Amino acid sequence: MQRVGVFICWCGTNISSTVNIDEVVAAVKNMPGVVYSKDYQYMCSEVGQNLVKDAIKEHNLTRVVVAACSPRMHESTFRKAAKAAGLNPYLLEIANIREHCSWVHKDKKAATQKAISLTKAAVAKAILNQPLIPGEVGVEQRALVIGGGIAGIQTALDIADAGYEVDLVEKTPSIGGKMAQLDKTFPTLDCSACILTPKMVDASMHDKINIYSYSEVEEVNGFVGNFEVVIKQKARSIDMEKCTGCGICLAKCPAKTALSEFEEGLSKRAAIYTPFPQAVPNVPVIDRETCTKFRTGKCGVCAKVCPTGAIDYEQKDERLNQKYGAIIVTTGYDLINLDSFGEYQYADHPDVITGLEFERLVNAAGPTAGKLVRPSDKKKPKKVVFIQCVGSRDKSERGKSYCSKICCMYTAKHAMLLRDKYPDCEAYVFYIDVRTAGKGFEEFQRRAVENYGVNYIKGMVGKIFPTGDKLKVNGVDALSGEVLEIDADMVVLASATQAKPGASDVGRMLSISTDRDNFFTEAHPKLRPVETHCAGIYLAGACQGPKDIPETVAQASAAAAKAIGILSKSKLVNNPCVSQVDESVCSGCLACTKMCPYEAITEKMVEQKVHGKIRRRRVAEVNAALCQGCGGCTVTCRPGAIDLKGFSNKQILAEVDAICQ
């Protein structure tokens, strides 16, 4: 007979305001097997944990149930407490009466009943729990960083500096990301390239870092410590060993029709190109869509001019299999498409630009060599209107409900840069609110107003009417109620940021979750901000939510520290909750092998004595190292020969019985 102890947590008022704790305690006393019960305000605190430990010893408890928050939150906490008191940690069971009960119900009576049922189910299951002993697996001491922007570069450098190998995979031909496109950075106005390009070079020179540019992660299998990854290296059409980066091919290429992605479409690039002169690696790629050689078979100029014979039209995509102990996702963000904001004329007028285009227009290495002129007629503007929150804080279907976070600061920066370059040019900023939380941020924005004479107008722009060579901006000053009409020469839109369009696919591949806006979800918004729910996979930068550079870099280093925590171990404890086959019952149909997503089940032959004769028979066998404990096989198995340890069919049915009785 098992001796069960039940511990009921109030979670402050989180549980106790919706669930009547006294009633639960009273009901628990009558549950079969329960010899002890106790409630406490914060069971996860040291005092609460001691209650559990002391009761195990004093009352000789053989099973423990904690009715509290989700096992995702504190199962490991209480298992440790049970272990400290000499109990096998897998004999402890959690009843989730917070996330599954008090948080989602309002009716106290019904919620109390549900909490009792959930606890009863946990008690029934706990009685059938068996002690489990986890095994150990080795750790592949190499990290994968997906995405080569500032987040990925910083993460890779930190991990590599700690002495571990890092592979940095970047989709585009060069690392650098969005930061490489920026001119100055707030709040100090230091040049973006001056602080980023040295880091790019550091990453490429580091003997522990391998950069796979123009590459994508195609497949991810395995688990923490032992991820198996397929990386696709797209055909660059250039032999990276032979190329010296001299750039003759770029200059001689006659097919200069494609819009430069790096210059935000403000200028054209050749079919053979490096995104920007400081690209890392400084090896071009051939864009096969626009290359004359690939389109018509004629041309081949680049191959003729290349002094080292590095051009290789026959190159094919290559796939590389690699093992990693940890993965850090740093895939970044994009700006939203502004086509549906017809009232701002972005798609129809060249002088209505985005903030990122403005960065290129003021950048010394940009398409105008840093001369800020209107894209339409290359004239110097006299009045520039900045519109903030274009698509941000906009609940309609064309916008995003969240604040994009970086726009208030970069708009202040743009207006200052403009007034600095052209003191006679007027700058107007339309805003809903100015949000400048951050070190030195408020002071920075006030400088724009007080020292640079930027006109801040609280209110939104209704519509822009291109009239003659002006852009007539109709807006409202919400503080005075006045309707304004500004004859602007240029308009800069602070378009909302959004998750990368492929983010949900990446999420599926890695089995990590995304929120409703497709940003990756952290394991806990406050306490586990760089971890995901998938052990060994971490997040950094704007792929997790809108973020500026300081925050991105901080998060990148945090993610690196977490990854190093895994890589520094030679062995990891694995999950003992894996499937096992009862060979005497297995019929050898092998339906489970087809179902298993981890290819953890294979067939084997066993010899059996039937009526005195030895017979060979086929049965299924689970590889415990590969099994992830999903339980799919247990429900696929027709004779019921497979059980998941810790979640056996008997245990699950006991829970169902307890609830239904």
Place this chain on the structure above:
Amino acid sequence: MNYSYYPGCTLKTKAQNLEKFALHSAQALGVNLVEQEEWQCCGAVYPLSTDEIATKLASVRSLAAARDKGESLVTLCAACHQLMKRVNHDMQTKEDMREKVNNYLQLDDNYQGESKVIHYLELLRDEIGFETLAQKVKVPLKGRKVAAYYGCLLLRPKEIMNFDDPERPTVLEDFLESLGASAIHYPYKTECCGGYLSVDKEEVVEQMVDNIIRSALEQGAEEIVTACPLCKYNLENSRLCSKGEISISYFTELLAEALDVKEA
């Protein structure tokens, strides 16, 4: 192909040209628009008050009649169109209103928003197709520089009209191009004409209409087409129009002209 057709009051009085040319053209295109029996006034702007049921009943009667015949309901007047689609949307989505309206009407079969409402332009674009229309044009409007004026009502609210992008529409321009005309693009094409303010604040309407016509003229327009009787009224009464600087007509008039059925 048969369609239920809802004309509305204005088309029988002030805006007879909008209807006449539409019906001639439909015939030429092989589309049978059958005017609903005993239709009533859609209620103009009144049914848009959210708590009023009685004013929505006339629209529901028409919607239910179309449903009973198993036909889509075609509208022509921008205001009637707006009303029909919005009331239909309410009947689809607001349980409370659906219940009250059905309790009141006591139809043989409760109406739940089953009908499909389409504007005449949607009929041309989605059912007939502008490419087919272009092939049926007998007198292409070559060299005609026409500015399309949408007004504020035809496409908004976007989610319910579900017709075209209200800030960057192209349906009228595509229509004009299919007739062989040159469509003029100008930034005021979706601005409001002032609507009913012409009753008591003429000077406001004057300014609004002036902006629209000037913008069209600046882009080289020689004429303007619209789908809304009130827009046409306000534009026609403008200073610029009175001086003969530009002419205003319904889009259906150009359609009839191109199909060579204007005099039919």
